[in-house]
Amino acid sequence: xxxxxxxxxxxxxxxxxxxxxxxxxxxxxxxxxxxxxxxxxxxxxxxxxxxxxxxxxxxxxxxxxxxxxxxxxxxxxxxxxxxxxxxxxxxxxxxxxxxxxxxxxxxxxxxxxxxxxxxxxxxxxxxxxxxxxxxxxxxxxxxxxxxxxxxxxxxxxxxxxxxxxxxxxxxxxxxxxxxxxxxxxxxxxxxxxxxxxxxxxxxxxxxxxxxxxxxx
Numbered sequence: 614x615x616x617x618x619x620x621x622x623x624x625x626x627x628x629x630x631x632x633x634x635x636x637x638x639x640x641x642x643x644x645x646x647x648x649x650x651x652x653x654x655x656x657x658x659x660x661x662x663x664x665x666x667x668x669x670x671x672x673x674x675x676x677x678x679x680x681x682x683x684x685x686x687x688x689x690x691x692x693x694x695x696x697x698x699x700x701x702x703x704x705x706x707x708x709x710x711x712x713x714x715x716x717x718x719x720x721x722x723x724x725x726x727x728x729x730x731x732x733x734x735x736x737x738x739x740x741x742x743x744x745x746x747x748x749x750x751x752x753x754x755x756x757x758x759x760x761x762x763x764x765x766x767x768x769x770x771x772x773x774x775x776x777x778x779x780x781x782x783x784x785x786x787x788x789x790x791x792x793x794x795x796x797x798x799x800x801x802x803x804x805x806x807x808x809x810x811x812x813x814x815x816x817x818x819x820x821x822x823x824x825x826x827x828x829x
Contacts (some may be wrong), residue, residue: 620679644675658745678822699727701815710768711733712733712764713734720772721773721801732761739756742781769797782799796814799811802819
């Protein structure tokens with residue numbers, strides 16, 4: 614991804630493939646509001662005219678930061694190195710934790726490698742935003758996959774690729790606690806807001822991405 618026009622084109626492609634706006638947000642590592650804006654901008658392109666030819670559509674967008682970590686994600690060895698660094702940051706919480714929870718989709722593969730480094734079981738959680746199109750998400754619910762380990766009143770770590778507002782992380786923490794689990798710490802590749810904790814659970818990141826400048 615080089616610019617906003619590339620994001621608009623990617624959002625249009627994903628929408629054409631039937632992904633919800635919440636899933637598009639997850640794929641592009643942007644907020645739900647940004648994903649909605651990108652899809653709406655793609656709908657304004659005149660017939661036969663590409664997003665790159667209509668730069669005016671990228672004006673007035675939401676304040677957000679797109680994080681492209683595909684250079685890491687496309688290579689298993691790089692992923693191993695990153696997971697080792699993330700596991701090292703979590704290890705300070707002791708040796709009794711025996712479960713790592715990955716937030717789907719992108720957090721799942723990262724969590725798998727972190728779990729291997731920490732020698733824990735693996736669980737995955739699909740957040741409600743994957744069903745989201747418009748409006749409030751209160752009537753939607755996330756799910757833990759039955760193909761992986763259950764929470765079963767266990768202490769655990771939570772792993773995702775990026776964190777923007779903390780909404781998805783908060784939902785995951787609430788879901789873990791509803792199952793009787795005890796989330797001790799969260800780890801992400803990139804933090805776009807400088808979030809240090811969510812509902813009393815510390816959040817660690819390899820990178821903090823801070824936007825500097827005044828809103829127009």
